[in-house]
Amino acid sequence: MSMKIFPFWLVGASVFAVAQPALAGQFGDARPVPLTNGFNHVTLDGHAATVIVADRENYNAHGFSVATIYMEGPSDRQAGNVLNIVPAFPRDSGKPEILQLTTSGGADCVLHDYRLLTSSRSQGAWLVIAERDFGQTYVDAEPVHFDVYRLQENKDGSIGRPPVYFQFDRRIEASKPYCDVDDALGKELGIISK
8 A cells, every 4th residue: 555654753863754544635624523322413514414323233243323414404395494314326326315324344344334524614525435345254354445425515406406415426446455444444545533
């Protein structure tokens, strides 16, 4: 994996370099939005949003969590603002829109996860969905794909789109196989926490 090296820290007579993943910086100054189980009130590109995170317990190593994103916005069916779900529209227009985000895997490796990223200077908000190919078992190192979505507004009220949604922007392939997509998010994109 190629690494960008910056910045340099001078300590005594020695110079130490801090390594950054080659693909870090893909999202400007955007940082991960911290999310916990329950109601999370966040701001995405200047929009107040609520992210609800809930667990689906399996009583084994394969429980998972589900998140949905909501924003208030206009409705053509009733007066005033209503609570709207914020979907993601995948790159394949033949696939249904994504209404919920999931985290899943086994005891050793996470196979599917997501990150919400937002800029402190309102330069955008992104959703990154990381998915690892399954392979033979939950603990195999396999290719990881990052699907990147950018938050969009439907300012002109185009038919078929909600007031605010995530639109597929690009796919990034990890430079090497991983067992855990959370490791891949950190090592490939520099996205550490959820």
